[in-house]
Amino acid sequence: MTEGAGYRGSTRGRxxxxxxxxxxxxxxxxxxxxxxxxxxxxxxxxxTPVPAKGATPAPKAAAQPSGxxxxxxxxxxxxxGGNVFDSTDVHRAFGDPTSWLSNYVLNKVVRYKxxxxxxxxxxxxxxxxxxxxxxxxxxxxKDAKWQDTSLTKAxxxxxxxxxxxxxxxxxxxxxxxxxxxxxxxxxxxxIVKIDQPDQFTIRATLDKPNGTFLDRLAAYFSTVxxxxxxxxxxxxxxxxxxxxxPASGAYTLKxxxxxxxxxxxxxxxxxxxxxxxxxxxxxxxxxxxxxAHRVAFEQKQVDAFSSPDPSLTKAIxxxxxxQMWEVLTGVANTVFMHLNxxxxxxDVRLVRAMNLAFNRRAMIQTxxxxxxxxxxxxxxxxxxxxxxxxxxxxxDGYRVGRDxxxxxxxxxxxxxNGAALGEIQIKIPDTWLALWTxxxxxxxxxxxxxxxxxxxxxxxxxxxxxxxxxxANGKFPNWFGWTSQVSGPDPRAGxxxxxxxxxxxxxQKINNPELDSLLDKAMLTVDLKxxxxxxxxxxxxLLENGHYGNVVLYNYISRSAGWNYFKQNWKVAxxxxxxxxxxxxxxxxxxxxxVWIDQNDPSFKGRPTVTL
Amino acid sequence: MSxxxxxxxVLNVVVLWVVASLVFVTTxxxxxxxxxxxxxxxxxxxxxxxxxxxxRRLLGLDRPLYERYATYITSVAMLDLGHSYDTKRSTWEELxxxxxxxxxxxxxxxxxxxxxxxxxGVISAVKQDTWVDxxxxxxxxxxxxxxxxxxxxxxxxxxxxxxxxxxxIVGSPHLWTDPAGALKLYLIPTIAGGISGGxxxxxxxxxxxxxVMRNDYIRTARAKGLxxxxxxxxxxxxxxxxxxxxxxxxxxxxxxxxxIILENMFNIDGVGxxxxxxxxxxxxxxxxxxxxxxxxxxxxxxxxxxxxYGWLDPRIRFS
Numbered sequence: 013m014t015e016g017a018g019y020r021g022s023t024r025g026r027x028x029x030x031x032x033x034x035x036x037x038x039x040x041x042x043x044x045x046x047x048x049x050x051x052x053x054x055x056x057x058x059x060t061p062v063p064a065k066g067a068t069p070a071p072k073a074a075a076q077p078s079g080x081x082x083x084x085x086x087x088x089x090x091x092x093g094g095n096v097f098d099s100t101d102v103h104r105a106f107g108d109p110t111s112w113l114s115n116y117v118l119n120k121v122v123r124y125k126x127x128x129x130x131x132x133x134x135x136x137x138x139x140x141x142x143x144x145x146x147x148x149x150x151x152x153x154k155d156a157k158w159q160d161t162s163l164t165k166a167x168x169x170x171x172x173x174x175x176x177x178x179x180x181x182x183x184x185x186x187x188x189x190x191x192x193x194x195x196x197x198x199x200x201x202x203i204v205k206i207d208q209p210d211q212f213t214i215r216a217t218l219d220k221p222n223g224t225f226l227d228r229l230a231a232y233f234s235t236v237x238x239x240x241x242x243x244x245x246x247x248x249x250x251x252x253x254x255x256x257x258p259a260s261g262a263y264t265l266k267x268x269x270x271x272x273x274x275x276x277x278x279x280x281x282x283x284x285x286x287x288x289x290x291x292x293x294x295x296x297x298x299x300x301x302x303x304a305h306r307v308a309f310e311q312k313q314v315d316a317f318s319s320p321d322p323s324l325t326k327a328i329x330x331x332x333x334x335q336m337w338e339v340l341t342g343v344a345n346t347v348f349m350h351l352n353x354x355x356x357x358x359d360v361r362l363v364r365a366m367n368l369a370f371n372r373r374a375m376i377q378t379x380x381x382x383x384x385x386x387x388x389x390x391x392x393x394x395x396x397x398x399x400x401x402x403x404x405x406x407x408d409g410y411r412v413g414r415d416x417x418x419x420x421x422x423x424x425x426x427x428x429n430g431a432a433l434g435e436i437q438i439k440i441p442d443t444w445l446a447l448w449t450x451x452x453x454x455x456x457x458x459x460x461x462x463x464x465x466x467x468x469x470x471x472x473x474x475x476x477x478x479x480x481x482x483x484a485n486g487k488f489p490n491w492f493g494w495t496s497q498v499s500g501p502d503p504r505a506g507x508x509x510x511x512x513x514x515x516x517x518x519x520q521k522i523n524n525p526e527l528d529s530l531l532d533k534a535m536l537t538v539d540l541k542x543x544x545x546x547x548x549x550x551x552x553x554l555l556e557n558g559h560y561g562n563v564v565l566y567n568y569i570s571r572s573a574g575w576n577y578f579k580q581n582w583k584v585a586x587x588x589x590x591x592x593x594x595x596x597x598x599x600x601x602x603x604x605x606x607v608w609i610d611q612n613d614p615s616f617k618g619r620p621t622v623t624l
Numbered sequence: 625m626s627x628x629x630x631x632x633x634v635l636n637v638v639v640l641w642v643v644a645s646l647v648f649v650t651t652x653x654x655x656x657x658x659x660x661x662x663x664x665x666x667x668x669x670x671x672x673x674x675x676x677x678x679x680r681r682l683l684g685l686d687r688p689l690y691e692r693y694a695t696y697i698t699s700v701a702m703l704d705l706g707h708s709y710d711t712k713r714s715t716w717e718e719l720x721x722x723x724x725x726x727x728x729x730x731x732x733x734x735x736x737x738x739x740x741x742x743x744x745g746v747i748s749a750v751k752q753d754t755w756v757d758x759x760x761x762x763x764x765x766x767x768x769x770x771x772x773x774x775x776x777x778x779x780x781x782x783x784x785x786x787x788x789x790x791x792x793i794v795g796s797p798h799l800w801t802d803p804a805g806a807l808k809l810y811l812i813p814t815i816a817g818g819i820s821g822g823x824x825x826x827x828x829x830x831x832x833x834x835x836v837m838r839n840d841y842i843r844t845a846r847a848k849g850l851x852x853x854x855x856x857x858x859x860x861x862x863x864x865x866x867x868x869x870x871x872x873x874x875x876x877x878x879x880x881x882x883x884i885i886l887e888n889m890f891n892i893d894g895v896g897x898x899x900x901x902x903x904x905x906x907x908x909x910x911x912x913x914x915x916x917x918x919x920x921x922x923x924x925x926x927x928x929x930x931x932x933y934g935w936l937d938p939r940i941r942f943s
Binding site: 088096097098104106107192193195250251269270271296301303304307308310311313314442474476477620 | 655656658660661662663674675678679682708710711712713718773776777780784790791792793794795888889890891905
């Protein structure tokens with residue numbers, strides 16, 4: 013299979029977990045993002061000669077009018093970071109790489125129509141009803157089929173698959189009856205009754221009304237795998253192989269072997285007719301060194317690029333002026349400061365003072381060259397629910413003028429006798445320090461200067477050794493760094509578990525009846541407008557209390573570049589001299605429809621051929 | 625002679641045991657393990673802890689360190705270097721897949737390094753304090769001073785800017801499948817590695833040559849009416865080569881260990897890049913095995929170099 017153009021599917025920064033994430037992202041280090049950068053192509057018209065070797069010539073005639081999605085071709089991407097696949101079983105995979113991969117191969121019950129605002133549409137389900145937020149009835153589409161293997165025999169996807177998908181995760185048991193950890197079992201345990209009136213209808217009854225149920229089913233980690241195959245591979249689930257994940261979605265897995273390039277092939281039986289635009293994708297070996305990635309990009313061996321150093325990306329765009337686009341995308345891993353209210357910061361006034369003293373905009377400049385935006389308790393990435401920027405900039409900690417903020421901060425600090433706290437350590441996780449080494453100087457200096465004290469110090473810590481093991485017991489250190497909370501556009505569930513008095517991740521032991529009531533009501537409604545209103549009220553309450561120690565600071569922005577011939581999965585397309593905008597939240601499922609190559613673009617000339 | 629070799633072989637076994645033990649201990653002292661890397665970090669604490677525990681159990685990482693050490697050292701003694709946690713393939717297989725690539729690149733680097741350093745070292749000494757000597761010394765000093773990645777980056781930027789040729793970063797071509805593509809990929813790392821590796825040898829050879837050429841036997845050779853070339857090559861260079869040989873031995877050993885920086889910079893899937901990625905993801909068995917093999921090669925090359933000393937200089941006795 014030969015191709016002629018390039019494609020990029022960048023999901024950098026969109027992969028997050030529910031909860032605290034080691035932000036081993038960027039720069040090859042890991043997690044806040046896997047950057048998937050690829051090249052895709054399209055079939056050349058029959059008359060177009062195949063290039064002799066190495067490079068694709070500029071086509072003489074247009075296969076299709078420029079601007080129209082072209083069919084065919086093979087994309088080539090890059091899977092950045094030292095991530096490993098921990099399981100072929102999407103239910104048992106605790107790491108995100110398997111979830112990422114499954115989104116190109118499998119479907120979910122429902123999916124995000126707009127990944128930023130949270131509007132839902134059917135995926136495997138063609139329709140659904142939710143009369144009271146505790147009962148959800150789905151009609152499964154009849155035109156979805158499993159990839160033809162000896163186990164699936166190309167049978168229809170039906171409600172039994174969804175039933176098994178829910179029941180297995182809720183039970184937390186393998187086919188032989190043994191217990192094993194399932195990443196999302198606690199969520200599926202909330203489904204207390206499952207009815208299947210016919211082959212294509214399924215009804216879930218929840219233990220209590222949950223307005224966020226659909227959002228969870230649309231999340232990137234909620235793909236529905238084939239049951240026969242998953243059971244067959246239960247024992248060997250840690251050995252990656254393409255046989256373990258037959259497709260029902262846009263692509264089938266051609267090669268999935270550890271240490272080898274991952275290869276996807278167009279699923280000819282995809283129920284979404286006309287999708288995907290590509291014949292396949294290839295994800296070659298990891299680029300551990302940014303130099304290798306850059307050389308590949310500049311020579312069109314991959315079609316897009318994003319560096320942990322945004323100025324490098326900018327420099328490459330400048331050096332290839334007129335041939336490349338620039339796109340800015342919010343990074344899902346939110347930057348937080350956590351102050352332990354169980355121990356050192358028991359007085360909420362101290363937390364409020366710290367919230368005021370943290371100079372968010374200065375830190376965005378210091379660490380991210382200005383590429384970032386302040387976030388409230390719900391980040392700006394979840395734009396449907398977040399407080400508007402206008403409102404936020406009138407709140408404590410978010411005002412542009414620093415004098416008023418610092419005066420208030422000092423008054424609160426003095427009133428609460430902050431000096432009595434003695435030395436205050438703000439720890440920085442090693443994964444953050446790997447990218448911004450001077451943070452241990454910058455953070456204490458900001459607080460010492462802002463509050464007019466000398467008691468702030470900073471040192472290195474790790475998520476796995478000091479932070480996570482001490483969350484549940486309430487003895488976690490104060491720390492500054494990534495804490496991902498953005499795994500979907502609907503923030504209600506995360507806000508509830510983290511801030512409700514009975515929330516499972518309420519490590520600060522927050523107990524505010526008014527807040528509880530708002531969070532409860534927001535969780536119960538399926539009315540989006542009502543949910544947003546209630547949620548915003550809860551956010552205001554959190555802001556009044558200095559976020560109760562979980563101080564949300566900002567989300568930064570990733571800059572990516574691509575060759576002009578490569579049309580991406582953009583939210584706002586780039587124009588000459590103006591950067592485009594990527595989807596804030598996971599929008600990879602839209603790529604089969606949105607990503608294509610303009611083979612007639614002058615920048616396409618010289619692109620090396622790609623084979624599957 | 626044979627007694628000396630036996631003694632050195634026994635000593636080498638001890639060295640390898642120490643290396644194996646040190647590598648095992650130090651890698652296990654690093655924060656994090658492969659189970660954590662697999663499972664990653666998750667706030668759903670109960671499930672996360674369970675998943676980590678299960679992953680550790682499956683990998684055998686839940687056993688005490690001393691138990692794992694005993695298993696490891698016994699396996700090593702039986703030439704079993706373990707299996708990759710990630711790919712499940714044996715260390716031998718993993719290294720075997722990558723060694724040809726590293727050998728390709730390493731041989732080219734050694735070729736460039738020796739081709740540059742030997743003639744330049746000799747010419748620089750013979751033409752001492754002439755403009756030729758100054759130019760060549762400046763070149764050698766630059767080669768020593770500039771890190772290999774710096775030379776590689778500069779050369780890469782030149783190739784990109786002038787669009788000279790395609791460096792096939794993604795395809796990883798080999799000399800035996802795509803010679804032209806492989807040469808284009810290897811050109812910059814070969815030049816950068818060759819300059820960097822050869823510069824030290826150049827300077828060493830020059831200084832050795834200058835020292836040797838002041839000896840009486842060189843004067844005698846000249847007095848006998850021997851041609852200059854014979855004096856330089858047969859009398860001076862052969863004697864100057866003793867320490868140079870040691871340096872060259874390490875360059876050859878470097879071929880086996882892989883050019884970690886260069887292989888990573890150019891996405892060359894050789895032993896060096898493999899070592900680096902294994903360390904990053906805490907896939908320790910192949911990492912430990914690879915380090916052990918590299919150590920074996922280094923001590924063996926050292927032994928060969930020492931034996932070669934005797935051939936080059938009969939005055940050296942192995943007693």
